[in-house]
Amino acid sequence: MDKSMLKGMAVGGLAMVVLGAGAVGGYKTIAQPKVAEVVAVKEVTETVVTPRERCDNVQVRHQAPVQDPNRITGTAIGGLAGGLLGSQIGGGSGKTIATIAGAAGGAYAGNRVQADMQQKDVVTTTERRCRTVSDKSKKLVGYDVTYRLDGKSGQVRTSFKPGATLPVKNGQVVTTAPRVS
Incomplete structure (x- = not known):
């Protein structure tokens, strides 16, 4: 075997390694899942207390x-x-x-x-009496979502109610709301 043939085989082998590595990387990119399966969704709420004034007319008896x-x-x-x-x-x-x-x-x-x-001897009058009362209500904060990705379970909080799947980008679940066109 001459030297040029050895060089050719070395360059060819090196080219195969480089091409093979690129193909494996490309395959990994293609083989990554695009969505995660949503297993459970739970609403997350917080209690909001809103004060307001409540007034009533009350009958009051006074000495005449x-x-x-x-x-x-x-x-x-x-x-x-x-x-x-x-x-x-x-x-x-x-x-x-x-x-x-x-x-x-x-x-x-x-x-x-x-x-x-x-x-x-008493006189009855009507007086307006006011006091502060608190109204309580529930406010939706987000959703705790349990998902399955590559056979593993995970949990994230989203600001939107997801469907059956969540998008995956670079191996990570996307938790931002999808854009509506």
Whole structure:
């Protein structure tokens, strides 16, 4: 064998190795899966709390304004009535004492009766009462997706609800939403 033939075989062998390696790399690129099979999809939500003001009309009872805070009317009427009743009892100086005692007792009783009536005298009004309440709602955040790729399971979170498959690029699952044309 001469030298040129050996060189030719060496160059040819080297060319075969280079071409073979390129073919294997190209095959690997062609043989990579284009999609991953979606096994399960679970919605991910968060609770959103929104405060708002709630107002109601409420019936409220108040003590009515007092026209006679010293209860003079009740004292005077009670004193007159007691004096009249006392004057009906006895005679002479006993009658005078009975009239005075009746007037004093009647005045006290009239004062107490008017005080009791003033306490029970109420006025009902309607007042608007407001308070802050919180409304709770669910907000969709995304989807937890379980997938199978090359016989292995994995999980990703997407912002969109996937179909039966997810696209795969360079051996990785694509989690961005597909563009709608």
